[in-house]
Amino acid sequence: MKKRAIALVLSMVLVGASLAGCGDKPAASTNAPAASTENTGAATTDSGSEASGDTIVIEVYDEAANYQGTQIGWFAKVIKDRFNIELNIIAPQVAGDAVYQTRTATGSLGDIVILDPAHFSDCVQAGLIKDITTELKACTNLMDYDKQITTYNNGLPGNTEGKLYGIPCEMTNTSPTSFSDDVVYSSPMLRWDLYSGIGAPDIADLDGLIDALKAMMDANPTNESGDPCYGLSLWPDWDNNDGMIGIANVAQLTTWYGEKIKGSAILKTDDTFVPLTDKNATYYKMLKFLYNANKAGIVDPDSGTQDWNAACAKMSAGQVYLFWYSWQVGFWNTTDRLADGKGMIFTPVLDQYYYTTSDTYYGSGRLFGVGAGVEGEKYDRIMKFLDWYASPEGLEFQHAGIEGFNYTLDDQHKFTIMNDNALMDNLPVPEEYGGAGYSDGNNAINQWIVAGISTNPLSGEGYSNTHWSSWKAATATKTKTEWGERFSAQEPVDWMKAHNALFVRPSVSVSLPSDTADIEVIRNQVGQEVKDASWRMIFASDDAAFDAMWDEMTENLNSLGFDELYKFDVDKYTIELKAMQEAK
Amino acid sequence: MNKSKKKWRSFQEFLYILPFIILVLVFSYYPLYGWVYAFFDYKPPKPLSKELFVGLKWFKSMVENPVKVKQLLGVLRNTFAISGISLLFSWFPMIFAVFLNEIKCVPFKKFVQTVTTIPNFISWVLVYSIAYSVLSSTGVVNTILTNLGVIDKPILFLQSAEHVYFKQWLWLTWKNAGWAAIMYIAAITGIDEELMEAARVDGANRMQIIRHITIPSILPTYFVIVMLNLANFLTNGMEQFYVFANSFNKEYIQVLDLYVYNLAMGSGGYSLSVAISILKTLVSVVLLTATNKFSKLVRGEGFI
Numbered sequence: 001m002k003k004r005a006i007a008l009v010l011s012m013v014l015v016g017a018s019l020a021g022c023g024d025k026p027a028a029s030t031n032a033p034a035a036s037t038e039n040t041g042a043a044t045t046d047s048g049s050e051a052s053g054d055t056i057v058i059e060v061y062d063e064a065a066n067y068q069g070t071q072i073g074w075f076a077k078v079i080k081d082r083f084n085i086e087l088n089i090i091a092p093q094v095a096g097d098a099v100y101q102t103r104t105a106t107g108s109l110g111d112i113v114i115l116d117p118a119h120f121s122d123c124v125q126a127g128l129i130k131d132i133t134t135e136l137k138a139c140t141n142l143m144d145y146d147k148q149i150t151t152y153n154n155g156l157p158g159n160t161e162g163k164l165y166g167i168p169c170e171m172t173n174t175s176p177t178s179f180s181d182d183v184v185y186s187s188p189m190l191r192w193d194l195y196s197g198i199g200a201p202d203i204a205d206l207d208g209l210i211d212a213l214k215a216m217m218d219a220n221p222t223n224e225s226g227d228p229c230y231g232l233s234l235w236p237d238w239d240n241n242d243g244m245i246g247i248a249n250v251a252q253l254t255t256w257y258g259e260k261i262k263g264s265a266i267l268k269t270d271d272t273f274v275p276l277t278d279k280n281a282t283y284y285k286m287l288k289f290l291y292n293a294n295k296a297g298i299v300d301p302d303s304g305t306q307d308w309n310a311a312c313a314k315m316s317a318g319q320v321y322l323f324w325y326s327w328q329v330g331f332w333n334t335t336d337r338l339a340d341g342k343g344m345i346f347t348p349v350l351d352q353y354y355y356t357t358s359d360t361y362y363g364s365g366r367l368f369g370v371g372a373g374v375e376g377e378k379y380d381r382i383m384k385f386l387d388w389y390a391s392p393e394g395l396e397f398q399h400a401g402i403e404g405f406n407y408t409l410d411d412q413h414k415f416t417i418m419n420d421n422a423l424m425d426n427l428p429v430p431e432e433y434g435g436a437g438y439s440d441g442n443n444a445i446n447q448w449i450v451a452g453i454s455t456n457p458l459s460g461e462g463y464s465n466t467h468w469s470s471w472k473a474a475t476a477t478k479t480k481t482e483w484g485e486r487f488s489a490q491e492p493v494d495w496m497k498a499h500n501a502l503f504v505r506p507s508v509s510v511s512l513p514s515d516t517a518d519i520e521v522i523r524n525q526v527g528q529e530v531k532d533a534s535w536r537m538i539f540a541s542d543d544a545a546f547d548a549m550w551d552e553m554t555e556n557l558n559s560l561g562f563d564e565l566y567k568f569d570v571d572k573y574t575i576e577l578k579a580m581q582e583a584k
Numbered sequence: 585m586n587k588s589k590k591k592w593r594s595f596q597e598f599l600y601i602l603p604f605i606i607l608v609l610v611f612s613y614y615p616l617y618g619w620v621y622a623f624f625d626y627k628p629p630k631p632l633s634k635e636l637f638v639g640l641k642w643f644k645s646m647v648e649n650p651v652k653v654k655q656l657l658g659v660l661r662n663t664f665a666i667s668g669i670s671l672l673f674s675w676f677p678m679i680f681a682v683f684l685n686e687i688k689c690v691p692f693k694k695f696v697q698t699v700t701t702i703p704n705f706i707s708w709v710l711v712y713s714i715a716y717s718v719l720s721s722t723g724v725v726n727t728i729l730t731n732l733g734v735i736d737k738p739i740l741f742l743q744s745a746e747h748v749y750f751k752q753w754l755w756l757t758w759k760n761a762g763w764a765a766i767m768y769i770a771a772i773t774g775i776d777e778e779l780m781e782a783a784r785v786d787g788a789n790r791m792q793i794i795r796h797i798t799i800p801s802i803l804p805t806y807f808v809i810v811m812l813n814l815a816n817f818l819t820n821g822m823e824q825f826y827v828f829a830n831s832f833n834k835e836y837i838q839v840l841d842l843y844v845y846n847l848a849m850g851s852g853g854y855s856l857s858v859a860i861s862i863l864k865t866l867v868s869v870v871l872l873t874a875t876n877k878f879s880k881l882v883r884g885e886g887f888i
Contacts, residue, residue: 101628104628104629105628105629105631119629122628122630125630126629126630126631126634227722228722236830236831301721301740301743302720302722302740304740304743304830304832305716305742305830306716306720515627516625517627517853517855518625521645521853524847524853531831532834532835534831535830536832539832559650559651559652560651
C-alpha cells in the first residue's frame with residue numbers, strides 16, 4: 001500500500017512537471033539576481049544615477065540582434081548603473097522567424113520591440129504597440145528628432161489622429177538629401193598591395209575586374225599561411241533577405257550600376273521599374289558576372305555550400321581579394337595593414353554608377369516601439385532608457401565604446417581611438433567597466449536610434465570613429481596615400497563625385513503595405529526558385545546551359561505567380577518612389 | 585462492499601495511467617486544433633478571429649498549376665526514394681547486431697558498439713560541419729586526392745546532385761546503425777541458450793547457427809520495426825536534409841518534411857504548410873492501417 005502511495009505521488013509530480021511548461025514563465029526570472037545588485041551602489045558615481053528600486057528585466061524583441069539572451073559585460077553595466085534595468089534580448093535571427101508568430105499570438109511581443117516596417121505597422125494595427133505620444137513628447141533628446149518621428153508616424157495606415165507609436169532607427173541630424181559618408185554601402189574593393197602589384201591597371205568594366213582579380217590570384221595563389229586564395233567568396237545563407245528576391249550577393253552588386261532591387265522589381269536610375277527577370281537589367285548582368293568569374297576560376301568553389309561564418313573566416317585570413325560591402329573591411333583592415341599598404345580599398349570600375357541612399361535622416365527602416373502591455377515603473381524606465389539611447393552620452397557608448405578603453409578625449413572633447421582591435425579580437429574589458437570580452441559585452445541590441453554619421457554636438461564630429469579627424473589623420477598611411485596618388489582623390493566618394501559615378505537617392509520614411517497571405521506564399525516560392533536557379537547558373541558549365549537555366553527559371557516563375565507578385569511590388573514601391581521624388 | 589472496493593481499486597489503477605493520458609491529450613491531440621489554420625488566410629500578428637475563412641483554397645492551390653504539381657511530385661519522389669532505400673536496407677542494423685554478437689573479444693566488442701552508437705547523439709548540424717570539413721574543396725578528402733595526384737581540381741562533393749539518396753542513406757546509417765542495433769542485441773540476448781547448445785551438439789557451425797537460430801529468432805523484432813517504419817514512410821525528419829540541402833541538390837534532397845518547413849518558415853506560408861501536413865497525416869494513417877492489415881494477412885498478427 002505504501003508503495004502505491006509513493007507511485008501515486010510520483011505520477012502526480014510528473015503531471016505537474018509536464019504541465020508547468022505550459023504556464024507563465026516562472027516568477028524567478030523577473031527578479032534581479034541577488035549577486036548583481038551589490039555593485040550598483042559603488043559604480044554609480046559618474047553617471048548621475050537614476051537607478052532606484054528593484055532591477056527590472058526588460059524583454060527586447062529585436063529583429064536586428066544577432067545574439068539572444070541577457071545582455072552581459074560592459075554595456076550591461078552601463079545601463080544597469082543608469083536605469084537599474086537588464087535587457088533580455090529575443091532575437092528572431094537566432095531563434096527563427098517562428099518566434100514572431102508565437103509571440104504575437106500571445107499578445108505580447110516584448111517590452112521594447114525593434115521591428116522592420118511591415119511588421120511594425122501590422123503590429124500597430126493588431127494593437128500590440130503602445131501609443132507613446134505623451135511620454136515621447138517629454139523626452140528631450142528624442143525630441144531633437146521630432147520632425148522625423150512625426151513624419152513616420154503620420155504615414156502609418158489608420159493613424160488619422162497623429163498618435164506616436166514608433167521611433168525610426170539610424171536617424172541623422174544632418175539633412176534628408178546630403179551624403180556625409182566617405183564610402184558607399186557597396187562598391188568593389190580590392191587588396192591595395194596586390195592590385196598595385198599587378199600595376200594598378202585601369203579597370204574598364206566587369207570583364208576587366210575579372211581579369212584584374214585573375215592576375216592578382218595568379219601572382220598570389222595563397223595567403224601567408226599557405227591557404228588557397230580566391231577572387232570572390234560567396235555565401236548562400238543571406239539569400240532572399242532584406243526585401244530583395246534572389247541571391248543576396250548578386251542583389252547587392254546590382255547597386256554598382258545605379259539600380260536597386262525592390263522585392264521582385266528593379267528600380268532603375270530613370271525612376272522606372274522592370275521585373276527582376278528582365279534580361280537587360282542588372283540582376284541578370286551581375287549573375288552573368290559571377291558566372292564568368294567562376295569560369296575564370298576565381299570564385300571560391302565552396303561558395304554554394306559554406307555559411308557566412310566560413311566565408312568570414314576566409315576574409316579575416318586574407319584569402320579573399322574582392323569585398324563589396326563597406327563594413328566587410330572591418331574583418332581585414334587594421335591600422336597596421338593599412339600602414340603596410342595591405343588594406344582593402346575601393347577600386348573604380350570605369351563604367352559603373354554607384355547607387356547609394358542619402359544620409360538616413362528619416363531613418364533606415366526599422367522602428368523602435370514599446371509593447372502594448374507595458375505600464376508603470378517599467379514603462380517609465382523604458383522611456384528614460386530610450387531617451388538616453390538617443391542622447392550624446394548614450395550614442396558615444398553605442399558608437400565609440402568606453403572612454404579610457406576605446407578612446408581618449410582631449411579638452412575640446414575631440415576623440416582619439418585606442419585599442420582599435422577591441423571588437424575584432426574581443427579584448428578583455430577591465431573589471432571596473434564591467435569585465436568580459438569587449439565584443440561579448442558590446443550592445444547586443446545591435447540597432448541605433450541615431451546613426452554614427454550624425455554630428456556629436458559635444459565634439460562637432462561624427463559619432464563613429466571613421467569620422468574623427470584624429471582617425472583620418474592616423475589612417476592616412478600607405479594604403480590611403482598611394483591610392484590617393486593613383487586616383488587623384490582624397491576619399492572614394494570624392495572620386496565618385498569627380499567622375500560623375502555617384503547616384504544618390506534621398507532616404508525617405510514611408511509605411512509600406514505588407515504582404516497578403518497569398519502574396520507571401522508566392523514571394524516565398526518565387527524567392528526559392530530564383531535562389532536555386534541563380535546558384536546553379538553561377539556554376540553552370542557553359543553559356544548555353546546558363547541561358548537555358550535562366551529561361552527555365554522565368555518559365556517556372558510565371559507559373560508560380562510572378563506577374564502578380566511583380567504588380568504588387570511595383571504598386572508598393574511606387575509609394576516610396578513618389579516620396580523620394582518629392583524629397584529631391 | 586466487495587464491489588465498491590473493486591471499483592475503488594480500478595479507479596486507483598486508472599490514476600496510474602492518468603498522467604500519460606494527459607500527456608497524450610496535451611501533446612498529441614491538442615495540437616490538432618492547429619489544423620484550423622489550413623482553412624484561413626492566416627498571417628501573424630492578427631489573431632485567427634480577425635482572419636478570412638477561405639475553405640479549401642490552400643488545398644486547391646497545391647495542384648493549381650503544372651509547376652506546383654511537378655514540385656510536389658518531385659518532393660514525393662524524394663520522400664519515397666529516401667524512405668524506400670532505408671526500408672530496403674533495414675536489415676543492415678540487424679545483421680550488424682548479429683555479427684557484433686559473434687565477436688568473442690569483449691573489450692573489442694564494447695569498443696565497436698560504443699563507437700557506432702555515439703554518432704546517434706551528435707546533432708545533424710554538427711554532422712554537417714564534420715561533412716563540410718571532410719568534403720569541402722580544402723577538406724581532408726580533396727587534399728589527400730590532390731596530393732596523391734588523383735585529381736587536379738577539387739571535387740565538390742557537397743554541391744553535387746548525384747547519388748543524393750544513397751549518400752544521405754550513408755550519413756543516416758553512419759549516425760543510426762549502432763543505435764538501431766541495440767534493439768536486436770537485446771533480442772539476441774533473449775534467445776534461449778539451449779537452442780544454440782543443441783545445434784552445436786548436432787554439429788552446426790557458426791554460420792549455420794546464425795542462419796538457422798539467431799536470425800529466425802529475431803525476425804519478429806525485425807518485422808515490428810519494419811512495420812513501424814512503413815507507417816512512418818512519409819516522415820523522414822527534416823534536420824538531416826535541411827543541413828545538407830543547397831541550391832544544387834535541392835531537387836533531389838527536398839523531402840516532404842523539409843518542403844513543409846521551407847514553405848512555412850521561409851516567409852510564413854503557414855496556412856499552406858498546415859494544409860500539406862494535414863494531407864501527410866491522412867496518408868500516414870492510411871499507410872499504418874494498410875500495413876497492419878498486411879501484417880495480419882502474412883503473419884497472422886497485427887501490431888496495433
